[in-house]
Amino acid sequence: MKKSNWLLLVLALVLSMFLAACSTGGDSEGSEGSDSEGGEGTAEEGGESTEQVLNLINGDEIPSMDPSMATDTYAFEFLGATMEGLYRLGEGGKPVPGIAKDHTVSDDALTWTFNLRDDAVWSNGDPVTANDFVYAWQRAVDPATGSEYGPYMMGGVIKNATAVNKGEVPVDQLGVTAKDDHTLVVELEKPVPYFESLTTFGTFLPLNQAFVEEQGDAFATDMDKLVYNGPFKFTEWNPGDGDWTLEKNPDYWDAETVKLEKMNFKVVKDTATGINAYETGEVDRAGLSADFVDQYSTHEDYKIQEETTVFWLKFNQVWKDGPSNGALANENIRRAISMAFDKQALAETILNNGSIPATGVVPLNFAPHPETGEDFRKINGDLVTSDVEAAKEAWQKGLEELGVDSLTVEFLGDDSDTAKNMNAYLKNQLETNLEGLTVELKEVPFEQRLDLDTNMTYEIEFAGWGPDYLDPNTWLNLWETGGGNNMMGYSNPEYDALLKKANNELALKPVERFETFLEMEKILLEEDAAVAPVYQRARALLVKPYVKGILKNPFGPDYEYKWAYKGEE
Amino acid sequence: MVRYLLQRFTYMLITLFIIATFSFFLMKLLPGSPLSAENKLSEEQQEIVLEKYGLNDPVPVQYLNYLGGLVQGDLGISFQFDSQPVTDILMKRIGPSAELGAYSLIVGTLLGILLGLVSAIFHNTWIDYLSVFIAVIGKSIPAFVFAGMLQYFIGVKWGVLPVAFWEGFEYTIMPTIALMIFPLATAARFTRTEMLEVLGSDYITTARAKGVNEVGVVFKHGLRNALIPLVTVVGPLAVSLMTGTLVIEQIFAIPGLGEQFVKAVMVLDYPIIMGTTLLFAFLFVVIILVIDLLYGLIDPRIRVTGGEK
Numbered sequence: 001m002k003k004s005n006w007l008l009l010v011l012a013l014v015l016s017m018f019l020a021a022c023s024t025g026g027d028s029e030g031s032e033g034s035d036s037e038g039g040e041g042t043a044e045e046g047g048e049s050t051e052q053v054l055n056l057i058n059g060d061e062i063p064s065m066d067p068s069m070a071t072d073t074y075a076f077e078f079l080g081a082t083m084e085g086l087y088r089l090g091e092g093g094k095p096v097p098g099i100a101k102d103h104t105v106s107d108d109a110l111t112w113t114f115n116l117r118d119d120a121v122w123s124n125g126d127p128v129t130a131n132d133f134v135y136a137w138q139r140a141v142d143p144a145t146g147s148e149y150g151p152y153m154m155g156g157v158i159k160n161a162t163a164v165n166k167g168e169v170p171v172d173q174l175g176v177t178a179k180d181d182h183t184l185v186v187e188l189e190k191p192v193p194y195f196e197s198l199t200t201f202g203t204f205l206p207l208n209q210a211f212v213e214e215q216g217d218a219f220a221t222d223m224d225k226l227v228y229n230g231p232f233k234f235t236e237w238n239p240g241d242g243d244w245t246l247e248k249n250p251d252y253w254d255a256e257t258v259k260l261e262k263m264n265f266k267v268v269k270d271t272a273t274g275i276n277a278y279e280t281g282e283v284d285r286a287g288l289s290a291d292f293v294d295q296y297s298t299h300e301d302y303k304i305q306e307e308t309t310v311f312w313l314k315f316n317q318v319w320k321d322g323p324s325n326g327a328l329a330n331e332n333i334r335r336a337i338s339m340a341f342d343k344q345a346l347a348e349t350i351l352n353n354g355s356i357p358a359t360g361v362v363p364l365n366f367a368p369h370p371e372t373g374e375d376f377r378k379i380n381g382d383l384v385t386s387d388v389e390a391a392k393e394a395w396q397k398g399l400e401e402l403g404v405d406s407l408t409v410e411f412l413g414d415d416s417d418t419a420k421n422m423n424a425y426l427k428n429q430l431e432t433n434l435e436g437l438t439v440e441l442k443e444v445p446f447e448q449r450l451d452l453d454t455n456m457t458y459e460i461e462f463a464g465w466g467p468d469y470l471d472p473n474t475w476l477n478l479w480e481t482g483g484g485n486n487m488m489g490y491s492n493p494e495y496d497a498l499l500k501k502a503n504n505e506l507a508l509k510p511v512e513r514f515e516t517f518l519e520m521e522k523i524l525l526e527e528d529a530a531v532a533p534v535y536q537r538a539r540a541l542l543v544k545p546y547v548k549g550i551l552k553n554p555f556g557p558d559y560e561y562k563w564a565y566k567g568e569e
Numbered sequence: 570m571v572r573y574l575l576q577r578f579t580y581m582l583i584t585l586f587i588i589a590t591f592s593f594f595l596m597k598l599l600p601g602s603p604l605s606a607e608n609k610l611s612e613e614q615q616e617i618v619l620e621k622y623g624l625n626d627p628v629p630v631q632y633l634n635y636l637g638g639l640v641q642g643d644l645g646i647s648f649q650f651d652s653q654p655v656t657d658i659l660m661k662r663i664g665p666s667a668e669l670g671a672y673s674l675i676v677g678t679l680l681g682i683l684l685g686l687v688s689a690i691f692h693n694t695w696i697d698y699l700s701v702f703i704a705v706i707g708k709s710i711p712a713f714v715f716a717g718m719l720q721y722f723i724g725v726k727w728g729v730l731p732v733a734f735w736e737g738f739e740y741t742i743m744p745t746i747a748l749m750i751f752p753l754a755t756a757a758r759f760t761r762t763e764m765l766e767v768l769g770s771d772y773i774t775t776a777r778a779k780g781v782n783e784v785g786v787v788f789k790h791g792l793r794n795a796l797i798p799l800v801t802v803v804g805p806l807a808v809s810l811m812t813g814t815l816v817i818e819q820i821f822a823i824p825g826l827g828e829q830f831v832k833a834v835m836v837l838d839y840p841i842i843m844g845t846t847l848l849f850a851f852l853f854v855v856i857i858l859v860i861d862l863l864y865g866l867i868d869p870r871i872r873v874t875g876g877e878k
Contacts, residue, residue: 165617
């Protein structure tokens with residue numbers, strides 16, 4: 001009995017060794033030899049440093065490479081890398097010449113004439129012509145295309161864009177024409193001072209008509225169904241594979257400027273995974289979430305990247321179809337809530353990623369004064385700050401006006417981990433500092449929050465906005481009475497009048513226009529306490545020291561790679 | 570047998586039809602809109618886009634259109650991946666998930682059986698206690714914690730295996746280990762319990778009395794009988810691995826089905842949600858059928874077709 005037991009054990013062991021061999025078969029080859037750097041990044045000497053290759057992470061797949069259909073930041077990032085519009089965002093978010101060499105604007109500012117370079121070609125050899133822009137822009141507003149950004153970006157800007165999208169006039173009535181192969185004439189609905197920056201945006205990219213029509217529905221579904229006119233082109237992209245490769249496009253008109261030979265991207269959604277891949281030297285850049293910042297903030301590769309997205313609390317002044325207690329229609333109540341939480345602590349402790357407290361709706365380092373160059377935020381200063389004493393005072397006043405001694409308010413927020421921490425913090429701050437206030441948290445997925453926003457069935461909502469072009473208007477037009485993004489019942493005739501003025505008679509007077517926007521922000525926040533700015537987002541990253549020249553854009557594509565290169569340590 | 574299979578096949582179709590119907594209408598109840606820039610568009614502009622995707626039709630019409638497509642094997646076009654047919658996306662993503670699931674199931678179950686077997690044979694010795702301890706640990710550590718630890722120590726600290734991604738055989742090892750602890754622990758516990766019961770039963774005593782050697786007793790008479798209940802567990806286990814790869818896929822950055830599905834629900838990509846649901850349902854009913862057939866092979870007392878002796 002004993003003996004046979006041991007025999008069995010031996011058998012079992014043999015079996016398990018066999019199994020172990022199965023599960024780790026051929027382990028001794030490949031994994032050691034080909035693993036580049038042992039986490040030190042020391043393999044820099046000898047040949048490696050001259051190789052212009054970067055390995056980067058992307059947070060998700062590229063949903064679309066069709067400029068007319070693109071809606072999200074990843075789509076725009078890779079459209080920006082592989083294609084080129086009239087202008088391209090360069091250093092400091094300034095538009096630099098792309099397919100357009102220069103342009104002239106008519107005296108009434110309604111007609112823009114772009115002179116295109118004659119040496120730009122598509123990767124299939126066709127020249128890039130004015131007609132490529134006409135075709136692409138028409139396609140973007142054509143109702144048959146079903147584009148979301150077409151009507152959004154072009155409506156009210158390019159003549160007849162909205163009418164074409166509604167099907168009221170034929171597509172060829174859109175205000176864009178090819179005077180000849182290298183002259184593009186654009187007619188606007190009204191003067192648009194920021195139109196030059198708009199032309200850098202993905203929706204305004206040109207399309208090779210013959211190629212797109214030949215591909216039909218399959219256009220842009222994988223790399224064989226794309227044609228490029230930008231600094232890079234895909235040499236590997238099969239949507240859903242989780243990785244893709246871009247290489248320098250030799251046909252690009254400015255190819256000599258492009259130093260980078262190759263970029264490998266891999267999809268990584270998990271922060272810890274990205275950091276681990278960074279540590280082993282597999283990738284050259286990785287994002288950090290709040291819980292990793294303390295560990296890495298002293299790391300020599302640690303970087304903070306400022307963004308231009310601002311978050312605030314929206315106060316719904318009219319609840320369309322529900323019994324609101326009407327509390328948020330009271331200015332004092334709104335003001336009290338705006339000042340009653342510690343923004344500094346929220347940004348530094350809860351977010352812990354370089355984000356800064358927001359004291360207005362227009363972000364820091366976004367809109368410089370047209371003459372002095374001074375920053376919009378600096379000029380207008382801190383319009384809403386944390387001030388518990390003043391908050392308590394306003395709170396008591398508000399309660400008296402309402403004739404109550406306590407209030408229950410619903411707080412609508414997102415349901416990600418970071419958002420939940422922040423919501424809990426805000427709830428605690430508000431309830432602690434405002435006596436008699438009860439905050440009920442309602443945490444929902446992003447799509448559902450948008451739905452509740454659109455239906456205006458919320459009381460306080462945690463919301464944010466990123467810019468669509470380089471102009472304060474992208475923020476301040478949000479609160480137009482009845483506007484599609486207002487959705488909180490804010491209405492101030494004075495504010496509306498100033499907005500109209502800024503976008504019509506002051507369109508050609510940049511200084512006065514800028515000052516009008518300054519004034520509008522003051523009305524919105526100082527006079528009306530319409531929203532409560534919370535923070536301006538930043539991103540904490542680890543970036544290898546040899547990664548050079550990747551620009552962070554203030555809007556449109558997150559990153560600009562045209563001038564990127566791999567430098568020495 | 571043929572008749573039985575036909576009958577089962579009909580039931581499968583009915584099951585899938587019911588699942589398709591239920592998930593279609595449940596999905597329509599999800600709040601939100603599948604548009605990605607809905608907050609930037611006027612009602613009118615939204616209508617134009619919805620019209621293009623056929624989302625303006627009455628729900629019953631949409632349902633019939635969907636079924637029509639389904640019959641032709643057309644699952645529609647994804648909303649989030651512009652112009653990509655759902656079938657293409659699923660086909661691309663099922664590979665890594667299936668591979669990882671299969672490795673984990675096979676290796677995990679075999680190792681588990683082995684562990685359980687050793688446990689049972691060396692009942693109440695340190696070997697047994699050690700095996701039980703391993704099984705309990707495997708059952709109780711969440712996969713993502715275990716995966717994170719593996720990634721950090723084996724990938725970053727020791728640099729033995731690649732940290733993440735899916736680019737060849739050595740990339741499959743760590744995720745497989747991370748995912749297989751659950752089936753391993755399950756199989757080990759089952760095998761041990763069943764084996765102890767079987768080894769104590771009369772026919773084993775008889776076999777020993779007849780002078781069958783111990784190896785024969787354990788493997789031929791014991792294990793075969795002990796494995797029957799295990800088969801019931803392996804089926805659902807296989808399905809849960811298919812779906813449960815979600816966390817592992819995310820941690821090891823593997824382009825699989827699980828994480829695709831979650832993303833689709835988040836952004837209301839209706840066609841992908843439906844396609845993935847149906848794919849999982851299909852796998853489930855197929856696995857159930859396979860298990861029923863396996864039963865007949867393993868246990869002569871069960872026969873799918875009526876009692877002809």
